[in-house]
Amino acid sequence: MTGRMTRPVLAACLTVLVLLALVPLLESNYLIDLFNEIMIYALFALSLNVIIGYSGNVSFGHAAYFAIGGYTMAILLTTYEWSLLPAFAAAVAFSFACSAVVAYFCTRLTDIYFAMLTLAFSMLVWGVAFKWRSMTGGDDGFVGVDVPAFIAERVPFYYFSLVVIATAVAVLWVICHSAFGRALLAVRENPVRAGFVGINTRLMRWWAFVVAGTFAGIAGSLFAMVHRGMYTESAFWPESATVLIMTLLGGMYSFFGPAIGAASLFLLERLTNEYTEYWPLVLGTILLAILMFLPEGLAGLAQAVRRQILRGR
Amino acid sequence: MLKIEGLFKQFGGFVAIDDVSFELLEGEKHAIIGPNGAGKTTFFNLVTGHLLPDRGSVAFQGEDITGRPPHRIVKLGLARSFQRINIYPRMSVFENVQVALIARERQEFRFFRLAAGLCGPETNGLLELVGLDEEADELAGELAYGKQKQLELAIALAENPRVLLLDEPTAGMSPSETEEAIRLIREIADARGLTLLFTEHDMTVVFGIADRITVLHHGEIIASGAPEAVRSDPVVRQVYLGEEEAANGAA
Numbered sequence: 001m002t003g004r005m006t007r008p009v010l011a012a013c014l015t016v017l018v019l020l021a022l023v024p025l026l027e028s029n030y031l032i033d034l035f036n037e038i039m040i041y042a043l044f045a046l047s048l049n050v051i052i053g054y055s056g057n058v059s060f061g062h063a064a065y066f067a068i069g070g071y072t073m074a075i076l077l078t079t080y081e082w083s084l085l086p087a088f089a090a091a092v093a094f095s096f097a098c099s100a101v102v103a104y105f106c107t108r109l110t111d112i113y114f115a116m117l118t119l120a121f122s123m124l125v126w127g128v129a130f131k132w133r134s135m136t137g138g139d140d141g142f143v144g145v146d147v148p149a150f151i152a153e154r155v156p157f158y159y160f161s162l163v164v165i166a167t168a169v170a171v172l173w174v175i176c177h178s179a180f181g182r183a184l185l186a187v188r189e190n191p192v193r194a195g196f197v198g199i200n201t202r203l204m205r206w207w208a209f210v211v212a213g214t215f216a217g218i219a220g221s222l223f224a225m226v227h228r229g230m231y232t233e234s235a236f237w238p239e240s241a242t243v244l245i246m247t248l249l250g251g252m253y254s255f256f257g258p259a260i261g262a263a264s265l266f267l268l269e270r271l272t273n274e275y276t277e278y279w280p281l282v283l284g285t286i287l288l289a290i291l292m293f294l295p296e297g298l299a300g301l302a303q304a305v306r307r308q309i310l311r312g313r
Numbered sequence: 314m315l316k317i318e319g320l321f322k323q324f325g326g327f328v329a330i331d332d333v334s335f336e337l338l339e340g341e342k343h344a345i346i347g348p349n350g351a352g353k354t355t356f357f358n359l360v361t362g363h364l365l366p367d368r369g370s371v372a373f374q375g376e377d378i379t380g381r382p383p384h385r386i387v388k389l390g391l392a393r394s395f396q397r398i399n400i401y402p403r404m405s406v407f408e409n410v411q412v413a414l415i416a417r418e419r420q421e422f423r424f425f426r427l428a429a430g431l432c433g434p435e436t437n438g439l440l441e442l443v444g445l446d447e448e449a450d451e452l453a454g455e456l457a458y459g460k461q462k463q464l465e466l467a468i469a470l471a472e473n474p475r476v477l478l479l480d481e482p483t484a485g486m487s488p489s490e491t492e493e494a495i496r497l498i499r500e501i502a503d504a505r506g507l508t509l510l511f512t513e514h515d516m517t518v519v520f521g522i523a524d525r526i527t528v529l530h531h532g533e534i535i536a537s538g539a540p541e542a543v544r545s546d547p548v549v550r551q552v553y554l555g556e557e558e559a560a561n562g563a564a
Protein backbone atom coordinates (compact mmCIF):
# COMPACT_ATOMS: atom_id res chain seq x y z
CA MET A 1 0.00 0.00 0.00
CA THR A 2 2.86 2.29 0.71
CA GLY A 3 5.14 1.42 -2.15
CA ARG A 4 5.62 2.89 -5.56
CA MET A 5 3.75 1.79 -8.68
CA THR A 6 5.44 -1.55 -9.26
CA ARG A 7 5.57 -3.09 -12.68
CA PRO A 8 3.12 -5.95 -11.99
CA VAL A 9 0.61 -3.49 -10.54
CA LEU A 10 0.96 -1.21 -13.53
CA ALA A 11 0.58 -4.16 -15.89
CA ALA A 12 -2.53 -5.31 -14.05
CA CYS A 13 -4.04 -1.81 -14.19
CA LEU A 14 -3.43 -1.51 -17.91
CA THR A 15 -4.88 -4.97 -18.53
CA VAL A 16 -8.03 -4.12 -16.60
CA LEU A 17 -8.30 -0.83 -18.47
CA VAL A 18 -8.00 -2.56 -21.85
CA LEU A 19 -10.52 -5.23 -20.88
CA LEU A 20 -12.97 -2.57 -19.73
CA ALA A 21 -12.48 -0.72 -22.99
CA LEU A 22 -13.35 -3.91 -24.85
CA VAL A 23 -16.64 -4.50 -23.01
CA PRO A 24 -18.81 -2.64 -25.59
CA LEU A 25 -17.58 -5.08 -28.25
CA LEU A 26 -19.70 -7.73 -26.54
CA GLU A 27 -22.68 -5.75 -27.79
CA SER A 28 -24.70 -6.50 -24.70
CA ASN A 29 -26.58 -3.59 -23.18
CA TYR A 30 -26.86 -5.55 -19.97
CA LEU A 31 -23.10 -6.02 -19.70
CA ILE A 32 -22.29 -2.45 -20.65
CA ASP A 33 -24.58 -1.12 -17.94
CA LEU A 34 -23.30 -3.68 -15.47
CA PHE A 35 -19.66 -2.77 -15.99
CA ASN A 36 -20.42 0.92 -15.98
CA GLU A 37 -22.04 0.58 -12.61
CA ILE A 38 -19.23 -1.58 -11.27
CA MET A 39 -16.71 1.09 -12.24
CA ILE A 40 -18.77 3.75 -10.50
CA TYR A 41 -18.99 1.72 -7.30
CA ALA A 42 -15.29 0.91 -7.53
CA LEU A 43 -14.49 4.63 -7.50
CA PHE A 44 -17.00 5.13 -4.68
CA ALA A 45 -15.34 2.41 -2.57
CA LEU A 46 -11.83 3.65 -3.36
CA SER A 47 -12.84 7.11 -2.20
CA LEU A 48 -14.23 5.77 1.07
CA ASN A 49 -10.95 3.99 1.71
CA VAL A 50 -9.12 7.30 1.97
CA ILE A 51 -11.02 7.75 5.23
CA ILE A 52 -10.92 4.13 6.35
CA GLY A 53 -7.65 2.64 5.16
CA TYR A 54 -5.56 5.77 5.04
CA SER A 55 -6.79 7.99 7.86
CA GLY A 56 -7.95 5.16 10.09
CA ASN A 57 -11.51 6.32 10.77
CA VAL A 58 -14.74 4.56 9.90
CA SER A 59 -17.45 6.49 8.10
CA PHE A 60 -21.03 5.25 8.24
CA GLY A 61 -22.28 8.06 6.05
CA HIS A 62 -20.25 8.13 2.90
CA ALA A 63 -23.31 7.77 0.65
CA ALA A 64 -24.16 11.39 1.46
CA TYR A 65 -21.42 12.75 -0.82
CA PHE A 66 -22.23 10.28 -3.57
CA ALA A 67 -25.83 11.51 -3.42
CA ILE A 68 -24.82 15.16 -3.25
CA GLY A 69 -22.73 14.75 -6.39
CA GLY A 70 -25.53 12.85 -8.11
CA TYR A 71 -28.38 15.20 -7.24
CA THR A 72 -26.33 18.27 -8.09
CA MET A 73 -25.48 16.83 -11.47
CA ALA A 74 -29.08 15.74 -12.14
CA ILE A 75 -30.61 19.04 -11.12
CA LEU A 76 -28.10 21.26 -12.93
CA LEU A 77 -28.26 19.26 -16.16
CA THR A 78 -32.03 18.95 -16.20
CA THR A 79 -33.77 21.64 -14.17
CA TYR A 80 -31.28 24.39 -14.98
CA GLU A 81 -30.18 23.02 -18.35
CA TRP A 82 -26.49 23.55 -17.67
CA SER A 83 -24.08 21.96 -20.10
CA LEU A 84 -21.98 19.02 -19.07
CA LEU A 85 -18.70 20.59 -18.06
CA PRO A 86 -20.02 23.33 -15.77
CA ALA A 87 -22.55 20.92 -14.25
CA PHE A 88 -19.86 18.35 -13.59
CA ALA A 89 -17.49 20.97 -12.15
CA ALA A 90 -20.27 22.28 -9.93
CA ALA A 91 -21.22 18.79 -8.73
CA VAL A 92 -17.60 18.10 -7.78
CA ALA A 93 -17.21 21.52 -6.15
CA PHE A 94 -20.42 21.11 -4.17
CA SER A 95 -19.38 17.65 -2.94
CA PHE A 96 -16.08 19.22 -1.93
CA ALA A 97 -17.80 22.05 -0.08
CA CYS A 98 -20.29 19.82 1.74
CA SER A 99 -17.64 17.36 2.86
CA ALA A 100 -15.45 20.27 3.94
CA VAL A 101 -18.17 21.52 6.28
CA VAL A 102 -19.08 18.08 7.63
CA ALA A 103 -15.41 17.16 8.02
CA TYR A 104 -14.90 20.24 10.15
CA PHE A 105 -17.28 18.80 12.73
CA CYS A 106 -16.49 15.11 12.34
CA THR A 107 -12.73 15.44 12.69
CA ARG A 108 -13.18 16.96 16.11
CA LEU A 109 -14.11 13.45 17.15
CA THR A 110 -12.52 10.04 16.73
CA ASP A 111 -13.56 6.39 16.75
CA ILE A 112 -17.22 5.56 17.23
CA TYR A 113 -18.16 9.21 17.82
CA PHE A 114 -16.67 10.14 14.47
CA ALA A 115 -18.53 7.28 12.79
CA MET A 116 -21.84 8.23 14.41
CA LEU A 117 -21.51 11.84 13.39
CA THR A 118 -20.88 10.86 9.76
CA LEU A 119 -24.05 8.78 9.98
CA ALA A 120 -25.99 11.69 11.44
CA PHE A 121 -24.91 14.04 8.66
CA SER A 122 -25.81 11.49 6.01
CA MET A 123 -29.29 11.18 7.50
CA LEU A 124 -29.54 14.94 7.23
CA VAL A 125 -28.64 14.79 3.53
CA TRP A 126 -31.14 12.00 3.05
CA GLY A 127 -33.77 14.08 4.83
CA VAL A 128 -33.20 17.01 2.49
CA ALA A 129 -33.42 14.78 -0.59
CA PHE A 130 -36.58 13.21 0.79
CA LYS A 131 -38.37 16.40 1.85
CA TRP A 132 -37.33 18.90 -0.80
CA ARG A 133 -39.72 17.40 -3.30
CA SER A 134 -39.81 20.37 -5.67
CA MET A 135 -36.07 20.21 -6.21
CA THR A 136 -35.16 16.54 -5.78
CA GLY A 137 -38.39 14.74 -6.57
CA GLY A 138 -38.61 13.42 -3.01
CA ASP A 139 -39.21 9.71 -2.65
CA ASP A 140 -40.35 9.42 -6.28
CA GLY A 141 -36.79 10.25 -7.16
CA PHE A 142 -35.41 12.67 -9.66
CA VAL A 143 -36.44 11.00 -12.87
CA GLY A 144 -35.33 11.81 -16.40
CA VAL A 145 -31.90 13.40 -16.29
CA ASP A 146 -30.97 15.21 -19.49
CA VAL A 147 -27.71 13.68 -20.56
CA PRO A 148 -25.89 15.74 -23.24
CA ALA A 149 -26.45 14.42 -26.76
CA PHE A 150 -22.87 13.41 -27.51
CA ILE A 151 -22.88 10.88 -24.67
CA ALA A 152 -26.58 10.11 -24.68
CA GLU A 153 -26.07 6.76 -26.39
CA ARG A 154 -25.02 3.83 -24.25
CA VAL A 155 -21.59 3.17 -25.76
CA PRO A 156 -20.31 6.77 -25.90
CA PHE A 157 -21.47 7.25 -22.34
CA TYR A 158 -19.65 4.11 -21.30
CA TYR A 159 -16.40 5.44 -22.73
CA PHE A 160 -16.98 8.84 -21.18
CA SER A 161 -17.51 7.14 -17.85
CA LEU A 162 -14.41 4.98 -18.31
CA VAL A 163 -12.20 7.98 -19.04
CA VAL A 164 -13.53 10.00 -16.09
CA ILE A 165 -13.21 7.10 -13.68
CA ALA A 166 -9.77 6.03 -14.87
CA THR A 167 -8.55 9.60 -14.49
CA ALA A 168 -10.14 9.94 -11.06
CA VAL A 169 -8.61 6.67 -9.88
CA ALA A 170 -5.19 7.73 -11.18
CA VAL A 171 -5.41 11.04 -9.32
CA LEU A 172 -6.58 9.27 -6.19
CA TRP A 173 -3.66 6.86 -6.49
CA VAL A 174 -1.21 9.74 -6.64
CA ILE A 175 -2.80 11.44 -3.64
CA CYS A 176 -2.69 8.24 -1.62
CA HIS A 177 0.97 7.67 -2.50
CA SER A 178 2.05 11.27 -2.09
CA ALA A 179 3.82 12.89 0.82
CA PHE A 180 0.31 13.62 2.10
CA GLY A 181 -0.73 9.98 1.78
CA ARG A 182 2.33 8.82 3.68
CA ALA A 183 1.80 11.29 6.49
CA LEU A 184 -1.85 10.22 6.59
CA LEU A 185 -0.78 6.62 7.13
CA ALA A 186 1.27 7.76 10.09
CA VAL A 187 -1.84 9.44 11.49
CA ARG A 188 -3.73 6.17 11.09
CA GLU A 189 -0.96 4.11 12.64
CA ASN A 190 -0.29 6.31 15.61
CA PRO A 191 -1.92 9.73 15.88
CA VAL A 192 -0.05 10.62 19.05
CA ARG A 193 3.34 9.96 17.52
CA ALA A 194 2.33 11.71 14.31
CA GLY A 195 1.51 14.79 16.37
CA PHE A 196 4.92 14.58 17.99
CA VAL A 197 6.74 14.69 14.68
CA GLY A 198 4.91 17.90 13.84
CA ILE A 199 1.88 16.66 11.92
CA ASN A 200 -1.42 18.45 12.53
CA THR A 201 -3.44 15.26 12.75
CA ARG A 202 -6.83 16.92 12.73
CA LEU A 203 -6.08 18.90 9.61
CA MET A 204 -4.79 15.72 7.93
CA ARG A 205 -8.00 13.89 8.79
CA TRP A 206 -10.00 16.84 7.54
CA TRP A 207 -8.26 16.68 4.18
CA ALA A 208 -8.70 12.92 3.97
CA PHE A 209 -12.43 13.36 4.53
CA VAL A 210 -12.67 16.09 1.90
CA VAL A 211 -10.73 14.10 -0.70
CA ALA A 212 -12.99 11.11 -0.03
CA GLY A 213 -16.17 13.18 -0.26
CA THR A 214 -15.09 14.87 -3.47
CA PHE A 215 -14.30 11.62 -5.27
CA ALA A 216 -17.54 10.10 -4.01
CA GLY A 217 -19.25 13.09 -5.58
CA ILE A 218 -17.62 12.30 -8.93
CA ALA A 219 -18.88 8.71 -8.69
CA GLY A 220 -22.35 9.97 -7.78
CA SER A 221 -22.58 12.39 -10.68
CA LEU A 222 -21.79 9.57 -13.13
CA PHE A 223 -24.37 7.42 -11.39
CA ALA A 224 -27.05 10.06 -11.98
CA MET A 225 -26.22 10.06 -15.68
CA VAL A 226 -26.03 6.31 -16.19
CA HIS A 227 -29.40 5.85 -14.49
CA ARG A 228 -30.90 9.03 -15.94
CA GLY A 229 -32.10 9.66 -12.41
CA MET A 230 -31.25 9.99 -8.75
CA TYR A 231 -33.12 8.37 -5.89
CA THR A 232 -33.20 8.83 -2.12
CA GLU A 233 -31.90 5.28 -1.64
CA SER A 234 -28.52 6.55 -2.78
CA ALA A 235 -28.34 8.81 0.27
CA PHE A 236 -29.84 6.33 2.71
CA TRP A 237 -27.69 4.61 5.33
CA PRO A 238 -27.82 1.08 3.81
CA GLU A 239 -26.00 2.54 0.82
CA SER A 240 -23.25 3.75 3.15
CA ALA A 241 -23.14 0.28 4.65
CA THR A 242 -22.87 -1.34 1.22
CA VAL A 243 -19.88 0.73 0.19
CA LEU A 244 -18.31 0.09 3.59
CA ILE A 245 -18.71 -3.65 3.09
CA MET A 246 -17.23 -3.35 -0.41
CA THR A 247 -14.20 -1.61 1.06
CA LEU A 248 -13.71 -4.16 3.81
CA LEU A 249 -14.31 -7.10 1.49
CA GLY A 250 -11.68 -5.85 -0.93
CA GLY A 251 -9.23 -4.91 1.77
CA MET A 252 -8.65 -1.55 3.38
CA TYR A 253 -4.89 -1.96 3.59
CA SER A 254 -4.51 -2.03 -0.17
CA PHE A 255 -5.15 0.86 -2.53
CA PHE A 256 -6.95 -1.23 -5.18
CA GLY A 257 -8.58 -3.61 -2.69
CA PRO A 258 -11.85 -1.66 -2.39
CA ALA A 259 -12.29 -1.68 -6.19
CA ILE A 260 -11.95 -5.46 -6.16
CA GLY A 261 -14.43 -5.56 -3.28
CA ALA A 262 -16.90 -3.38 -5.19
CA ALA A 263 -16.74 -5.58 -8.28
CA SER A 264 -17.06 -8.81 -6.27
CA LEU A 265 -19.96 -7.65 -4.15
CA PHE A 266 -21.79 -6.13 -7.08
CA LEU A 267 -21.49 -9.26 -9.23
CA LEU A 268 -22.44 -11.45 -6.31
CA GLU A 269 -25.54 -9.39 -5.65
CA ARG A 270 -26.63 -9.65 -9.28
CA LEU A 271 -26.05 -13.41 -9.30
CA THR A 272 -27.81 -13.97 -6.02
CA ASN A 273 -30.81 -11.93 -7.06
CA GLU A 274 -31.17 -14.03 -10.21
CA TYR A 275 -31.75 -17.17 -8.19
CA THR A 276 -33.01 -16.23 -4.74
CA GLU A 277 -34.51 -13.44 -2.71
CA TYR A 278 -32.05 -13.92 0.09
CA TRP A 279 -29.46 -11.26 -0.76
CA PRO A 280 -29.47 -9.77 2.77
CA LEU A 281 -28.73 -13.24 4.12
CA VAL A 282 -25.85 -13.68 1.71
CA LEU A 283 -24.58 -10.20 2.51
CA GLY A 284 -24.67 -10.96 6.22
CA THR A 285 -22.72 -14.15 5.68
CA ILE A 286 -20.11 -12.34 3.61
CA LEU A 287 -19.71 -9.71 6.28
CA LEU A 288 -19.33 -12.38 8.92
CA ALA A 289 -16.72 -14.17 6.83
CA ILE A 290 -14.68 -10.99 6.35
CA LEU A 291 -14.72 -10.11 10.00
CA MET A 292 -13.84 -13.63 11.14
CA PHE A 293 -11.46 -14.88 8.47
CA LEU A 294 -10.43 -12.04 6.17
CA PRO A 295 -9.65 -9.00 8.27
CA GLU A 296 -7.54 -7.65 5.42
CA GLY A 297 -10.06 -8.53 2.73
CA LEU A 298 -9.50 -10.17 -0.64
CA ALA A 299 -6.38 -8.10 -1.32
CA GLY A 300 -4.90 -9.26 1.97
CA LEU A 301 -5.77 -12.84 1.08
CA ALA A 302 -4.11 -12.49 -2.31
CA GLN A 303 -0.97 -11.12 -0.68
CA ALA A 304 -0.86 -13.95 1.82
CA VAL A 305 -1.22 -16.51 -0.98
CA ARG A 306 1.52 -14.80 -2.94
CA ARG A 307 3.85 -14.85 0.05
CA GLN A 308 3.13 -18.57 0.51
CA ILE A 309 3.95 -19.30 -3.12
CA LEU A 310 7.14 -17.25 -3.00
CA ARG A 311 8.17 -19.07 0.15
CA GLY A 312 7.40 -22.43 -1.45
CA ARG A 313 9.79 -21.78 -4.30
CA MET B 314 16.54 26.94 26.59
CA LEU B 315 13.63 25.59 28.51
CA LYS B 316 12.22 27.43 31.49
CA ILE B 317 9.45 25.95 33.55
CA GLU B 318 7.74 27.83 36.34
CA GLY B 319 5.33 26.64 38.98
CA LEU B 320 4.15 23.66 36.96
CA PHE B 321 1.28 21.82 38.62
CA LYS B 322 -0.78 18.87 37.48
CA GLN B 323 -3.22 16.61 39.25
CA PHE B 324 -5.17 13.57 38.09
CA GLY B 325 -8.42 13.46 40.01
CA GLY B 326 -7.24 14.28 43.50
CA PHE B 327 -3.75 12.89 42.96
CA VAL B 328 -1.02 15.48 42.54
CA ALA B 329 1.42 14.16 39.93
CA ILE B 330 3.52 17.31 39.44
CA ASP B 331 3.62 19.64 42.39
CA ASP B 332 4.78 23.18 41.71
CA VAL B 333 7.89 22.34 39.73
CA SER B 334 10.21 25.08 38.55
CA PHE B 335 13.10 24.05 36.40
CA GLU B 336 15.55 25.42 33.89
CA LEU B 337 17.33 23.53 31.16
CA LEU B 338 20.52 25.24 30.02
CA GLU B 339 21.72 25.28 26.46
CA GLY B 340 24.03 22.43 25.60
CA GLU B 341 23.70 20.50 28.84
CA LYS B 342 22.87 16.84 29.24
CA HIS B 343 20.41 16.78 32.02
CA ALA B 344 18.97 13.70 33.68
CA ILE B 345 15.73 13.56 35.62
CA ILE B 346 15.67 10.67 37.99
CA GLY B 347 13.23 9.47 40.58
CA PRO B 348 11.45 6.33 41.71
CA ASN B 349 8.57 4.78 39.75
CA GLY B 350 5.57 7.06 39.75
CA ALA B 351 7.64 10.12 40.66
CA GLY B 352 6.07 12.03 37.78
CA LYS B 353 8.90 12.02 35.22
CA THR B 354 6.78 10.99 32.25
CA THR B 355 4.01 13.33 33.33
CA PHE B 356 6.55 16.13 33.46
CA PHE B 357 7.62 15.35 29.87
CA ASN B 358 4.01 15.21 28.77
CA LEU B 359 3.36 18.64 30.24
CA VAL B 360 6.44 20.18 28.65
CA THR B 361 5.74 18.76 25.19
CA GLY B 362 2.07 19.69 25.08
CA HIS B 363 0.67 16.17 25.41
CA LEU B 364 -0.99 17.18 28.68
CA LEU B 365 -2.28 20.56 29.79
CA PRO B 366 -0.92 21.80 33.10
CA ASP B 367 -3.40 22.97 35.74
CA ARG B 368 -1.06 25.82 36.60
CA GLY B 369 2.35 27.10 35.67
CA SER B 370 4.12 27.91 32.46
CA VAL B 371 6.57 26.42 30.01
CA ALA B 372 8.81 28.66 27.93
CA PHE B 373 11.06 27.46 25.14
CA GLN B 374 13.81 29.81 23.99
CA GLY B 375 12.00 32.65 25.67
CA GLU B 376 8.68 31.87 23.98
CA ASP B 377 5.71 30.86 26.10
CA ILE B 378 4.50 27.51 24.78
CA THR B 379 2.09 26.56 27.57
CA GLY B 380 -1.02 24.88 26.18
CA ARG B 381 0.20 24.61 22.60
CA PRO B 382 -0.44 21.33 20.80
CA PRO B 383 2.54 18.96 20.35
CA HIS B 384 2.75 19.42 16.58
CA ARG B 385 3.42 23.13 17.00
CA ILE B 386 5.89 22.70 19.83
CA VAL B 387 7.87 20.15 17.83
CA LYS B 388 8.25 22.61 14.98
CA LEU B 389 10.05 24.98 17.33
CA GLY B 390 12.79 22.38 17.78
CA LEU B 391 11.72 20.45 20.85
CA ALA B 392 11.48 16.71 20.11
CA ARG B 393 10.94 13.71 22.33
CA SER B 394 11.03 9.97 22.42
CA PHE B 395 8.74 7.77 24.46
CA GLN B 396 9.19 5.41 27.36
CA ARG B 397 6.75 2.95 25.85
CA ILE B 398 7.37 2.13 22.22
CA ASN B 399 5.54 4.63 20.10
CA ILE B 400 6.13 3.97 16.42
CA TYR B 401 4.02 3.20 13.32
CA PRO B 402 3.87 -0.60 13.47
CA ARG B 403 2.40 -1.30 10.03
CA MET B 404 4.83 0.94 8.20
CA SER B 405 8.36 0.06 7.23
CA VAL B 406 11.32 1.20 9.30
CA PHE B 407 12.27 3.52 6.46
CA GLU B 408 8.81 5.07 6.34
CA ASN B 409 8.76 5.54 10.11
CA VAL B 410 11.70 7.90 9.85
CA GLN B 411 10.71 9.35 6.48
CA VAL B 412 7.39 10.63 7.81
CA ALA B 413 9.17 12.68 10.43
CA LEU B 414 11.30 14.23 7.70
CA ILE B 415 8.26 14.90 5.51
CA ALA B 416 6.67 16.72 8.41
CA ARG B 417 9.83 18.63 9.24
CA GLU B 418 10.14 19.78 5.63
CA ARG B 419 6.45 20.75 5.73
CA GLN B 420 5.61 18.46 2.86
CA GLU B 421 2.67 16.76 4.54
CA PHE B 422 0.13 18.68 2.49
CA ARG B 423 1.80 18.01 -0.84
CA PHE B 424 -0.91 15.95 -2.52
CA PHE B 425 0.82 15.37 -5.84
CA ARG B 426 4.37 14.78 -4.76
CA LEU B 427 5.01 11.05 -4.66
CA ALA B 428 6.44 9.84 -1.37
CA ALA B 429 8.59 7.06 -2.79
CA GLY B 430 12.19 8.11 -2.37
CA LEU B 431 11.29 11.44 -0.76
CA CYS B 432 13.98 12.46 1.74
CA GLY B 433 15.67 9.14 0.92
CA PRO B 434 19.32 9.98 1.58
CA GLU B 435 18.63 11.66 4.90
CA THR B 436 16.34 8.85 6.02
CA ASN B 437 18.98 6.28 5.21
CA GLY B 438 21.60 8.38 6.95
CA LEU B 439 19.56 8.42 10.15
CA LEU B 440 18.91 4.70 9.96
CA GLU B 441 22.61 4.09 9.54
CA LEU B 442 23.34 6.35 12.49
CA VAL B 443 21.21 4.28 14.86
CA GLY B 444 22.25 1.00 13.25
CA LEU B 445 18.99 0.14 11.49
CA ASP B 446 20.09 0.41 7.88
CA GLU B 447 19.73 -3.32 7.28
CA GLU B 448 16.18 -3.35 8.63
CA ALA B 449 14.99 -0.41 6.48
CA ASP B 450 12.38 -2.44 4.60
CA GLU B 451 11.08 -4.45 7.54
CA LEU B 452 7.79 -3.63 9.21
CA ALA B 453 8.52 -1.56 12.28
CA GLY B 454 6.08 -3.60 14.34
CA GLU B 455 8.08 -6.76 13.68
CA LEU B 456 11.42 -5.43 14.93
CA ALA B 457 12.99 -6.70 18.13
CA TYR B 458 12.32 -4.51 21.16
CA GLY B 459 15.78 -2.98 21.36
CA LYS B 460 15.67 -2.08 17.68
CA GLN B 461 12.29 -0.43 18.11
CA LYS B 462 13.82 1.66 20.83
CA GLN B 463 16.55 2.71 18.40
CA LEU B 464 13.92 3.51 15.80
CA GLU B 465 12.17 5.65 18.37
CA LEU B 466 15.42 7.60 18.72
CA ALA B 467 15.86 7.93 14.95
CA ILE B 468 12.35 9.38 14.60
CA ALA B 469 13.05 11.94 17.30
CA LEU B 470 16.38 12.86 15.68
CA ALA B 471 14.73 13.24 12.28
CA GLU B 472 12.92 16.29 13.56
CA ASN B 473 16.35 17.90 13.82
CA PRO B 474 15.63 19.27 17.27
CA ARG B 475 17.66 21.70 19.32
CA VAL B 476 16.38 20.11 22.50
CA LEU B 477 15.75 16.40 22.78
CA LEU B 478 13.69 14.83 25.54
CA LEU B 479 14.29 11.11 25.97
CA ASP B 480 12.00 9.14 28.26
CA GLU B 481 13.98 6.12 29.44
CA PRO B 482 15.83 5.59 26.16
CA THR B 483 17.36 2.28 27.25
CA ALA B 484 14.47 0.75 29.22
CA GLY B 485 14.14 -2.93 28.41
CA MET B 486 17.42 -3.13 26.50
CA SER B 487 20.03 -5.76 27.15
CA PRO B 488 23.25 -4.56 28.87
CA SER B 489 25.19 -4.57 25.61
CA GLU B 490 22.42 -2.71 23.79
CA THR B 491 22.32 -0.22 26.65
CA GLU B 492 26.04 0.40 26.44
CA GLU B 493 25.77 0.94 22.70
CA ALA B 494 22.81 3.28 23.18
CA ILE B 495 24.68 5.41 25.73
CA ARG B 496 27.63 5.77 23.39
CA LEU B 497 25.31 6.69 20.54
CA ILE B 498 23.27 9.25 22.46
CA ARG B 499 26.39 10.95 23.80
CA GLU B 500 27.97 10.98 20.39
CA ILE B 501 24.93 12.43 18.65
CA ALA B 502 24.33 15.03 21.33
CA ASP B 503 27.93 16.21 21.04
CA ALA B 504 28.04 16.12 17.25
CA ARG B 505 24.81 18.06 16.85
CA GLY B 506 25.22 20.34 19.82
CA LEU B 507 21.95 19.02 21.23
CA THR B 508 20.57 19.98 24.56
CA LEU B 509 19.46 16.77 26.21
CA LEU B 510 16.90 16.09 28.89
CA PHE B 511 16.34 12.47 29.75
CA THR B 512 14.88 10.20 32.39
CA GLU B 513 16.39 6.89 33.29
CA HIS B 514 16.35 4.29 36.04
CA ASP B 515 19.65 2.71 35.10
CA MET B 516 22.32 4.61 37.06
CA THR B 517 25.13 3.60 34.70
CA VAL B 518 23.22 5.36 31.94
CA VAL B 519 22.55 8.41 34.09
CA PHE B 520 26.14 8.81 35.22
CA GLY B 521 27.41 7.84 31.79
CA ILE B 522 25.66 10.71 30.05
CA ALA B 523 24.44 13.41 32.41
CA ASP B 524 26.36 16.48 33.43
CA ARG B 525 23.51 17.63 35.66
CA ILE B 526 20.89 15.66 37.53
CA THR B 527 17.52 16.62 38.96
CA VAL B 528 15.72 14.32 41.35
CA LEU B 529 11.95 14.16 41.31
CA HIS B 530 10.02 12.57 44.15
CA HIS B 531 6.24 12.55 44.55
CA GLY B 532 6.03 15.23 41.88
CA GLU B 533 8.48 17.58 43.61
CA ILE B 534 12.10 18.41 42.90
CA ILE B 535 14.12 17.40 45.92
CA ALA B 536 17.60 17.96 44.55
CA SER B 537 19.37 19.29 41.51
CA GLY B 538 23.02 19.69 40.65
CA ALA B 539 26.19 18.04 39.43
CA PRO B 540 26.17 14.22 39.42
CA GLU B 541 28.61 13.87 42.30
CA ALA B 542 26.75 16.37 44.46
CA VAL B 543 23.44 14.65 43.83
CA ARG B 544 24.94 11.25 44.45
CA SER B 545 26.14 12.30 47.89
CA ASP B 546 23.05 14.32 48.82
CA PRO B 547 21.68 12.70 51.99
CA VAL B 548 18.02 13.31 51.14
CA VAL B 549 18.47 11.79 47.72
CA ARG B 550 20.33 8.84 49.15
CA GLN B 551 17.47 8.23 51.50
CA VAL B 552 14.51 8.54 49.13
CA TYR B 553 15.99 7.36 45.91
CA LEU B 554 19.46 5.92 45.72
CA GLY B 555 18.87 4.33 49.08
CA GLU B 556 15.89 2.45 47.73
CA GLU B 557 17.94 1.43 44.73
CA GLU B 558 20.78 0.13 46.88
CA ALA B 559 18.39 -1.64 49.17
CA ALA B 560 16.80 -3.25 46.13
CA ASN B 561 20.17 -4.21 44.75
CA GLY B 562 21.18 -5.61 48.11
CA ALA B 563 18.07 -7.73 48.28
CA ALA B 564 18.47 -9.02 44.73
Ligand SMILES: Nc1ncnc2c1ncn2[C@@H]1O[C@H](COP(=O)(O)OP(=O)(O)OP(=O)(O)O)[C@@H](O)[C@H]1O
Pocket residue numbers: 324329347348349350351352353354355356396
Ligand atom coordinates in the same frame (compact mmCIF):
# COMPACT_ATOMS: atom_id res chain seq x y z
N1 LIG C 1 -3.20 10.10 32.52
C1 LIG C 1 -3.11 9.79 33.83
N2 LIG C 1 -4.23 9.68 34.57
C2 LIG C 1 -4.16 9.40 35.89
N3 LIG C 1 -3.01 9.21 36.56
C3 LIG C 1 -1.86 9.31 35.89
C4 LIG C 1 -1.85 9.61 34.49
N4 LIG C 1 -0.55 9.65 34.07
C5 LIG C 1 0.19 9.38 35.16
N5 LIG C 1 -0.57 9.18 36.25
C6 LIG C 1 -0.10 8.92 37.61
O1 LIG C 1 0.83 9.93 37.93
C7 LIG C 1 1.94 9.39 38.64
C8 LIG C 1 3.22 9.73 37.91
O2 LIG C 1 3.31 8.93 36.75
P1 LIG C 1 4.50 9.06 35.74
O3 LIG C 1 4.20 8.12 34.63
O4 LIG C 1 4.71 10.47 35.41
O5 LIG C 1 5.70 8.51 36.62
P2 LIG C 1 7.18 8.18 36.14
O6 LIG C 1 8.07 8.95 37.07
O7 LIG C 1 7.36 8.38 34.71
O8 LIG C 1 7.27 6.65 36.52
P3 LIG C 1 8.10 5.48 35.80
O9 LIG C 1 9.46 5.58 36.34
O10 LIG C 1 7.41 4.25 36.27
O11 LIG C 1 7.99 5.70 34.34
C9 LIG C 1 1.69 7.89 38.75
O12 LIG C 1 1.17 7.63 40.04
C10 LIG C 1 0.65 7.62 37.70
O13 LIG C 1 -0.20 6.57 38.10
Ligand SMILES: [Mg+2]
Pocket residue numbers: 353354355396480
Ligand atom coordinates in the same frame (compact mmCIF):
# COMPACT_ATOMS: atom_id res chain seq x y z
MG1 LIG D 1 7.80 7.24 33.11
